[in-house]
Amino acid sequence: MKVLAFAALSLVSVFAAAGELPATSQQHSTQVEQYNRHKGIDVAEVISIKNAQDPQKVDGPVQSTMVYVDHAGVTHTLDYTIMGYGRQNG
Numbered sequence: 001m002k003v004l005a006f007a008a009l010s011l012v013s014v015f016a017a018a019g020e021l022p023a024t025s026q027q028h029s030t031q032v033e034q035y036n037r038h039k040g041i042d043v044a045e046v047i048s049i050k051n052a053q054d055p056q057k058v059d060g061p062v063q064s065t066m067v068y069v070d071h072a073g074v075t076h077t078l079d080y081t082i083m084g085y086g087r088q089n090g
Contacts, residue, residue, distance in 0.1 A: 032065075035080035042070040051082070057083030 035041075045068065052063040066078045 024046045029090070032077045032079055035078055036070075041076075041078065042069075042072075044071045045069045047075065055082060055084040055086070057086045060084055062082040 015062065047067040047069065049064060049066045055062050060083070061081045062084045064080055064082050066080065067075065069075050
């Protein structure tokens with residue numbers, strides 16, 4: 001299941017290159033949410049994804065943070081964990 005979550009969140013990161021919404025249309029949330037796979041998330045646009053460490057160099061869990069805008073225009077910050085894949089090839 002972690003691989004599926006990693007793949008889904010990695011796919012969402014492609015949209016981060018699309019740019020940001022104008023500042024006038026964004027509402028900012030100051031609360032950081034923890035990812036819950038049973039809750040689901042409403043993502044209209046990904047603003048940024050930051051990893052605490054490079055997943056290509058780590059063999060194990062890596063803390064990540066995603067800032068995104070939902071379909072109502074509210075900005076959210078989400079903390080989640082991905083698996084590093086640094087030792088898969090040797």
